[in-house]
Amino acid sequence: MLPIVECRLCHHRCRLNEGERGQCRVRINLDGKLYSLVYGKPCSVHIDPIEKKPLYHVLPASASFSLATAGCNLRCKFCQNWQISQSPPEETENIDLPPESVVREALNNRCRSIAYTYSDPVIFYEYMLDTAKLAKQNGLINIFRTAAFIEEAPLLELCPFIQTASVDLKGITEEYYEKMCSARLEPVLQAIKIMHRQGVWLELTNLIVPTWNDKEKDIQDLCRWIKDNLGPDVPLHFSRFWPMHQLKSLPPTPEKTLARAREIGLAAGLHYVYVGNIPEHEGNNTYCPKDGKLLIHRIGYSTLENNIIDGKCKFCVTNIPGLWA
Amino acid sequence: MSQKNLSRRGFLRFLGGLFIGLFATRWQKISHIFSPKDTPPNLKEAKYYSRGDEIAG
Numbered sequence A: 001m002l003p004i005v006e007c008r009l010c011h012h013r014c015r016l017n018e019g020e021r022g023q024c025r026v027r028i029n030l031d032g033k034l035y036s037l038v039y040g041k042p043c044s045v046h047i048d049p050i051e052k053k054p055l056y057h058v059l060p061a062s063a064s065f066s067l068a069t070a071g072c073n074l075r076c077k078f079c080q081n082w083q084i085s086q087s088p089p090e091e092t093e094n095i096d097l098p099p100e101s102v103v104r105e106a107l108n109n110r111c112r113s114i115a116y117t118y119s120d121p122v123i124f125y126e127y128m129l130d131t132a133k134l135a136k137q138n139g140l141i142n143i144f145r146t147a148a149f150i151e152e153a154p155l156l157e158l159c160p161f162i163q164t165a166s167v168d169l170k171g172i173t174e175e176y177y178e179k180m181c182s183a184r185l186e187p188v189l190q191a192i193k194i195m196h197r198q199g200v201w202l203e204l205t206n207l208i209v210p211t212w213n214d215k216e217k218d219i220q221d222l223c224r225w226i227k228d229n230l231g232p233d234v235p236l237h238f239s240r241f242w243p244m245h246q247l248k249s250l251p252p253t254p255e256k257t258l259a260r261a262r263e264i265g266l267a268a269g270l271h272y273v274y275v276g277n278i279p280e281h282e283g284n285n286t287y288c289p290k291d292g293k294l295l296i297h298r299i300g301y302s303t304l305e306n307n308i309i310d311g312k313c314k315f316c317v318t319n320i321p322g323l324w325a
Numbered sequence B: 001m002s003q004k005n006l007s008r009r010g011f012l013r014f015l016g017g018l019f020i021g022l023f024a025t026r027w028q029k030i031s032h033i034f035s036p037k038d039t040p041p042n043l044k045e046a047k048y049y050s051r052g053d054e055i056a057g
Helices: A099-108 A121-137 A152-161 A174-181 A185-197 A216-230 A255-267 B003-031
Strands: A005-007 A027-030 A033-036 A044-049 A063-068 A113-116 A141-146 A164-168 A201-208 A236-240 A273-275 A294-299 A302-306 B049-051
Touching (some): A033 A121, A099 A113, A099 A121, A121 A141, A152 A185, A174 A185, A185 A201, A185 A216, A201 A216, A201 A255, A216 A255, A236 A255, A255 A273
Parallel strands (some): A063 A113, A141 A164, A201 A236, A236 A273
Antiparallel strands (some): A027 A033, A294 A302
16 A cells, blocks of 8 residues: 655645645645646746835835746635635646746746745745755745744744745634634644744735734734844834625725725834735835835836935935845 | 668667667656646646655654
8 A cells, every 4th residue: 555645845744545635726636746737837827026025125126026836835715816826726727837947937937036935935945946946046035924823843944045034924813724724723823933933034924814914903913923033123114905705795994994904014114014905105115214204106007216325225324124136 | 681780770779778768758748747738847846745664744
């Protein structure tokens, strides 16, 4: 009888009999070995503005070569990329793009970074790792766009090659992670702290879903956790929910809820709190935490004005953390 | 046709059949995953997993 395998990539720790796949839909036990089904086979490849990740403190106004395979190890009810994240690879249109081709295409298209994104790159770990190593050798920044539901060992191996991570901190309660995402909060918090300790530049995103995680106490607790564990300089992006996937009956997040969330974040002592999807709101911009001057003026994903010079405020020379060059 | 040619042809057919049989056996394991129109999977052994008696509990 062929042996079972236990995946050790994420905390689901799927135990698989011969021919079975993990919850991510893209790892399979064949002949007693665990294989990825999506290595070098992305189903989504785009060139995006880096601000879309969202990353506001990394290479402003630059292009990011962005890719994803099918599959995901979470089951978020609000997922905007559910067509690929909740599909096995045989139901997506995949292309052949080995790591060296990813790097070549990124360079040929004058991208300064490669983003592993859209679904969750944890599930195409080997592909991401090999590509990230080549990308770093070629002077490209690697962006890990993730829900961070990943075991410590693979994360520690990955960290030296990813300069920045855009992490979804979806909520601040175990109940929310279980009911909304079929995952757990604590491993995500641990992974965020690991990346922070390893020197990965972090920007966190919280999607505010009406009636689920929009209470002021939840937002206060989330902001407090960030301040206490990561410090005030980790940017936090509050993102607007749009009816999608399994939550089409809910309304979009009201603009005033996002604006209030930003107020709570700033009151909690966080220096950089942003709101997404509210045109012309001051929450789109970066301000100096010391003198309050406008540093980066944005409309949508476009940068209209940048007053950060050599990583410092142009006006008072305060260090503004990020990867600016 | 000479006996020698018949033997050679037979041997080559045997080798061809053996090759196809081995390939078909392997392909059979994964062809049901992908339709003929799709690119075949590029199987890559995972980096982080345990097998059989390495698994606790």
